[in-house]
Amino acid sequence: xxxxxxxxxxxxxxxxxxxxxxxxxxxxxxxxxxxxxxxxxxxxxxxxxxxxxxxxxxxxxxxxxxxxxxxxxxxxxxxxxxxxxxxxxxxxxxxxxxxxxxxxxxxxxxxxxxxxxxxxxxxxxxxxxxxxxxxxxxxxxxxxxxxxxxxxxxxxxxxxxxxxxxxxxxxxxxxxxxxxxxxxxxxxxxxxxxxxxx
Amino acid sequence: xxxxxxxxxxxxxxxxxxxxxxxxxxxxxxxxxxxxxxxxxxxxxxxxxxxxxxxxxxxxxxxxxxxxxxxxxxxxxxxxxxxxxxxxxxxxxxxxxxxxxxxxxxxxxxxxxxxxxxxxxxxxxxxxxxxxxxxxxxxxxxxxxxxxxxxxxxxxxxxxxxxxxxxxxxxxxxxxxxxxxxxxxxxxxxxxxxxxxx
DNA sequence: GGGTACATGTAATCAGTTACATGATTTA
DNA sequence: TAAATCATGTAACTGATTACATGTACCC
Numbered sequence: 001x002x003x004x005x006x007x008x009x010x011x012x013x014x015x016x017x018x019x020x021x022x023x024x025x026x027x028x029x030x031x032x033x034x035x036x037x038x039x040x041x042x043x044x045x046x047x048x049x050x051x052x053x054x055x056x057x058x059x060x061x062x063x064x065x066x067x068x069x070x071x072x073x074x075x076x077x078x079x080x081x082x083x084x085x086x087x088x089x090x091x092x093x094x095x096x097x098x099x100x101x102x103x104x105x106x107x108x109x110x111x112x113x114x115x116x117x118x119x120x121x122x123x124x125x126x127x128x129x130x131x132x133x134x135x136x137x138x139x140x141x142x143x144x145x146x147x148x149x150x151x152x153x154x155x156x157x158x159x160x161x162x163x164x165x166x167x168x169x170x171x172x173x174x175x176x177x178x179x180x181x182x183x184x185x186x187x188x189x190x191x192x193x194x195x196x197x198x
Numbered sequence: 199x200x201x202x203x204x205x206x207x208x209x210x211x212x213x214x215x216x217x218x219x220x221x222x223x224x225x226x227x228x229x230x231x232x233x234x235x236x237x238x239x240x241x242x243x244x245x246x247x248x249x250x251x252x253x254x255x256x257x258x259x260x261x262x263x264x265x266x267x268x269x270x271x272x273x274x275x276x277x278x279x280x281x282x283x284x285x286x287x288x289x290x291x292x293x294x295x296x297x298x299x300x301x302x303x304x305x306x307x308x309x310x311x312x313x314x315x316x317x318x319x320x321x322x323x324x325x326x327x328x329x330x331x332x333x334x335x336x337x338x339x340x341x342x343x344x345x346x347x348x349x350x351x352x353x354x355x356x357x358x359x360x361x362x363x364x365x366x367x368x369x370x371x372x373x374x375x376x377x378x379x380x381x382x383x384x385x386x387x388x389x390x391x392x393x394x395x396x
Numbered sequence: 397g398g399g400t401a402c403a404t405g406t407a408a409t410c411a412g413t414t415a416c417a418t419g420a421t422t423t424a
Numbered sequence: 425t426a427a428a429t430c431a432t433g434t435a436a437c438t439g440a441t442t443a444c445a446t447g448t449a450c451c452c
Contacts, residue, residue: 026430029431029432044433045434069432070433
């Protein structure tokens with residue numbers, strides 16, 4: 001009852017506070033921007049709201065400056081540490097869906113002009129290739145670190161997924177550029193989204 | 199001004215209505231469940247709220263039964279068709295981040311017991327393998343369809359991503375089972391989440 | 397003809413986003 | 425010292441989720 005259903009965001013904050021010692025919201029913002037933010041970002045305002053919620057739930061302690069900036073410093077409490085541990089101990093957690101806006105557009109390819117879909121594919125290839133390059137750089141630098149934190153393995157997931165995306169969109173681009181039929185841009189096949197899968 | 203910032207969800211609904219002709223909210227629910235829902239799902243209540251919004255914006259027309267169930271039937275309007283076309287024409291759209299709860303837990307591996315992380319990895323392998331098998335079945339069935347809708351290509355993306363996930367989590371599981379050092383479960387390396395990437 | 401599952405909606409809540417607003421530092 | 429940028433918050437809005445509530449069809 002003292003834990004009013006924590007969200008993934010809650011645990012993210014909880015974990016960061018647990019790991020980094022006393023932090024302010026701004027510290028959190030910086031931390032997120034440098035690490036988790038690459039696969040789980042949100043606006044800074046949430047990094048003000050969420051710790052406040054957690055403090056209200058007794059999972060963080062809050063201490064406010066009396067002087068100029070009146071910034072709040074958060075620390076994890078025993079309760080917080082336990083909630084975090086319980087979460088970490090539980091092996092099952094939802095599988096996030098893709099929710100990729102690009103994929104959504106592709107899903108409606110039947111309603112679009114083929115050259116627009118091709119343009120989409122090219123744009124996606126470029127965007128994902130950039131991301132991939134970034135992750136490859138990260139991975140390389142991290143590999144050099146002798147006592148690398150186990151959590152940084154998550155970078156590799158980003159890497160694999162971006163590879164998959166580049167591959168996928170490249171295929172789409174290619175198929176649209178040179179469709180099996182032979183014509184450079186085939187006519188719209190059928191109006192409407194695909195009916196059923198499977 | 200007549201389009202108060204449509205979301206991706208709006209376009210999803212718009213596209214479905216455009217493609218499927220007149221539909222009720224329940225029809226939408228069924229359609230989503232059979233197709234897009236696999237990579238972009240939401241509760242049915244949104245499929246009641248969103249068409250209403252779109253109708254208010256003039257992008258759908260709404261017609262309500264006077265008899266028993268009083269269900270509402272939606273059709274796309276000229277304005278809706280144009281909004282959809284404009285969206286489809288635009289090649290750039292945000293790249294969705296992973297936001298994977300499993301990855302988030304892994305990110306905090308430094309704060310967890312190694313055997314818990316291993317259990318997580320195994321659970322993830324299983325979940326993603328199931329998903330992968332499902333998508334492979336879909337892809338196979340779709341491949342048999344002679345006039346397959348271009349939008350169904352999105353299934354392949356799901357397939358690639360699940361392959362990537364299975365690969366990733368398998369590696370993690372394996373690395374934890376038999377770490378390079380030799381010990382079956384190494385001591386917690388360092389408290390705290392990874393500091394910086396890159 | 398009673399139960400169970402499907403169909404169809406509304407209401408309340410809340411997380412997450414956008415926008416606004418201002419205090420402190422640096423730099424030109 | 426003016427301008428720009430970094431730091432630090434609050435307020436308002438709204439999309440999305442949870443929960444509730446009831447009507448209709450099917451089946452044993």
